Every structure is written in structure tokens, then in C-alpha cells.
Amino acid sequence: MATDPLSLTFAALADPTRRAILARLAQGQTSVGELAAPHQMSLAAVSKHIKVLETAGLIAREKDAQYRYCKLQAGPLKDLDGWMDAYRGLWRDNLDQLDAYLADMQRGDDTGKQ
Amino acid sequence: MNKMLVETPEGEPIIRMSRTFDAPRALVWRAWTRPEHVARWWGSRAMGATRVVKLDLRPGGEWRFEQTTPDGTVFAFIGKYIEVDEPERLVNTFALEGMFEDKTVIETHRFEEIDGRTHYSGVTRFDSIEDRDGMVASGMEAGAQESMNQLEELLGELVSA
Numbered sequence: 254m255a256t257d258p259l260s261l262t263f264a265a266l267a268d269p270t271r272r273a274i275l276a277r278l279a280q281g282q283t284s285v286g287e288l289a290a291p292h293q294m295s296l297a298a299v300s301k302h303i304k305v306l307e308t309a310g311l312i313a314r315e316k317d318a319q320y321r322y323c324k325l326q327a328g329p330l331k332d333l334d335g336w337m338d339a340y341r342g343l344w345r346d347n348l349d350q351l352d353a354y355l356a357d358m359q360r361g362d363d364t365g366k367q
Numbered sequence: 368m369n370k371m372l373v374e375t376p377e378g379e380p381i382i383r384m385s386r387t388f389d390a391p392r393a394l395v396w397r398a399w400t401r402p403e404h405v406a407r408w409w410g411s412r413a414m415g416a417t418r419v420v421k422l423d424l425r426p427g428g429e430w431r432f433e434q435t436t437p438d439g440t441v442f443a444f445i446g447k448y449i450e451v452d453e454p455e456r457l458v459n460t461f462a463l464e465g466m467f468e469d470k471t472v473i474e475t476h477r478f479e480e481i482d483g484r485t486h487y488s489g490v491t492r493f494d495s496i497e498d499r500d501g502m503v504a505s506g507m508e509a510g511a512q513e514s515m516n517q518l519e520e521l522l523g524e525l526v527s528a
Contacts, residue, residue, distance in 0.1 A: 264440050267465045337493060340461075340472070341382055343411055344489070348386045350408040355390040355398055 262339070265309035270294070271302050275325065278312060282324035385488040392480035395487070396454035399476070400424050410434050414442060424451055430459065446474075454478060461491070 265271055274288055289299035303323060306312045313326050388395055398404040402419040410417035414434040421431040425448060432444045443464035450458035461472040472493055479486045 264436075267440070267442070267463075269465070337382065340491065341384075344382075344384055344491075346411055347409055348384065348487070350412075351395075351398060352386070352388055354404070354408040355388050355394060358394060358398060358404075359390060 262309050262311070265305050265311055268302065268305075270299075271306055274299075274302060274306060275311060278323060278325040282315075282322045284320070284322050288323060381493065382491045383488070384491075385486065387481075388485045388487060390485055391483055392454050392478050392485045395478055395485040399457070399478075400453075405432065410444075424448060426451055449473070 266275075270292055273292070277283065277288060277291075285296065285300060285303060288303065289296050292299055303312065303314070307314060310326055312323050314321065314323050316322075390398075398408065400422070402422045405422065406417050406419045409419075409432055411434065415436050416434070418433045418435075419431075420433055420443075421429055423429050428448045428451075430446050430448065434442045434444075436442070445462050445464050446460040448457070448459045450456060455478050457476045459474055459476075461474050472491060475490045475492075477488045479488075
């Protein structure tokens with residue numbers, strides 16, 4: 254399983270319910286019950302989504318006296334600049350890999366010659 | 368090792384990238400636009416092998432590259448070609464399926480041949496910074512620089528992993 258932070262972040266965000274939860278938390282901390290309310294799913298199902306977000310470091314669960322709540326983490330994706338960062342990282346890899354591949358092609362490993 | 372130049376002008380939702388490849392332009396274009404070649408270099412290695420599902424190289428044509436992580440999560444990078452001007456210019460949209468799909472990302476790739484080498488320059492335009500910040504970030508501290516630094520670290524880990 255890919256456990257590097259970037260993959261975890263992508264995986265956590267690749268779900269509309271989880272994105273909705275993040276959008277809600279961006280407006281302030283709240284309880285799991287309140288997070289679950291707008292979604293037509295069980296509390297247990299919502300808790301699973303929360304767990305995924307927590308593992309990715311996007312949110313934190315805290316306890317204040319008897320009150321338990323979730324809040325957005327100033328973590329891997331504070332805002333959509335994270336998307337630009339991920340994009341930039343992808344292309345940095347891509348161009349490095351293309352450079353190496355072009356060298357392979359020119360050594361005669363090119364299978365797509367016209 | 369890093370011969371790539373990346374610029375992110377402050378206050379502008381664009382990323383500029385440039386790099387010089389030690390290969391003629393026709394070859395770079397071929398590597399960039401043919402499925403069998405794209406699968407060999409495109410994608411984050413940390414996320415697994417890249418499968419070129421679709422690459423319809425004409426204006427309006429769609430592309431779809433998928434990566435499957437070892438735990439079975441599929442990431443589909445998708446888009447449409449807007450301009451195809453072989454061998455010097457390619458414009459396409461870019462998105463990650465299911466994530467920020469309401470955000471428009473347009474990539475403009477330019478290839479220039481100089482003394483048998485190819486100078487690549489790419490400009491990626493994101494939605495306005497206001498749009499970007501509006502979705503998740505409302506009410507949060509910006510901290511763009513901090514998240515950039517975090518990603519630098521992440522990338523360092525990915526590269527050395």
C-alpha cells in the first residue's frame with residue numbers, strides 16, 4: 254500500500270464525501286454528528302471517511318471536556334495550493350523521467366520510430 | 368541533478384516550467400504524444416505504473432492516463448486536447464478525476480529546437496487564486512509558502528525512497 258504522504262492525500266481527497274467534510278471543517282471545527290448530518294449515510298460510514306482524512310493528516314479529532322470535535326489540520330493540504338504543489342511535483346518527475354527515456358530512445362530502444 | 372526550472376509568479380495562478388532535452392524536437396514530440404512512449408515516462412513513480420487508456424491527439428480529443436497504487440487505488444488523470452500543432456505546440460486541459468474537477472487547468476507546451484537539442488517550456492494556468500482559495504481554504508490561514516516547503520520535503524522523500 255502506498256503510504257507516502259502525497260499518495261495518502263490524493264487518496265483521501267478522491268472522494269466527494271470527504272471533500273464535503275473538509276469544506277465544512279474549513280468553516281470551523283464541529284462534532285462528528287454535525288459532520289454526518291448533511292450526508293445520507295450512517296454515522297459509522299461517516300466515521301470511516303473521517304478516519305481516512307485523519308490518517309492523511311488532513312483533520313484532527315480532539316476532546317474538550319465532554320465535547321469531542323473534528324478540526325481541519327494545518328497539514329498537507331491547507332488549501333488548494335496543495336493541488337498546485339502536487340501538480341508541480343508530478344511534472345518535475347515527468348520531465349526527469351522523459352529526459353532519461355529520450356536517452357534510451359536515442360540509444361536505439363525506440364520502438365515508435367516512424 | 369535538477370535541470371528543471373519552475374516558477375510560480377506571486378499572485379498569478381500559473382506555473383512555468385522549462386527544461387532542455389538532449390534530443391531533437393521530432394523525437395521529443397513523439398515521446399510526448401504516442402501512447403507507447405507516454406507510458407514509459409509519465410506519472411509519479413510512487414503511485415505505480417502508468418496506463419495510457421486514451422490519447423486522441425486532435426483538437427477536442429480526450430486523453431486519460433491511469434495510475435494504480437499497490438493498494439489498488441486508481442488515479443485517473445484526464446483532459447482534452449485544445450490545440451495540436453506538431454511539432455512545436457500542444458495545448459490541453461488537465462484534471463485528476465474526482466478531485467477539483469470544477470477547477471480548470473490548462474497546459475500549454477512549447478518545443479523549440481536549438482542546435483539539435485529541444486528546449487521545452489510549459490505554462491500551466493489554474494483558476495484564479497480567489498477561486499482556488501474559496502473552495503477549501505475559506506477561514507484558514509494561507510500559508511502557501513509553508514505548504515510549498517512541505518511538498519519540497521515530500522518530494523525529497525519520494526525521490527530518495
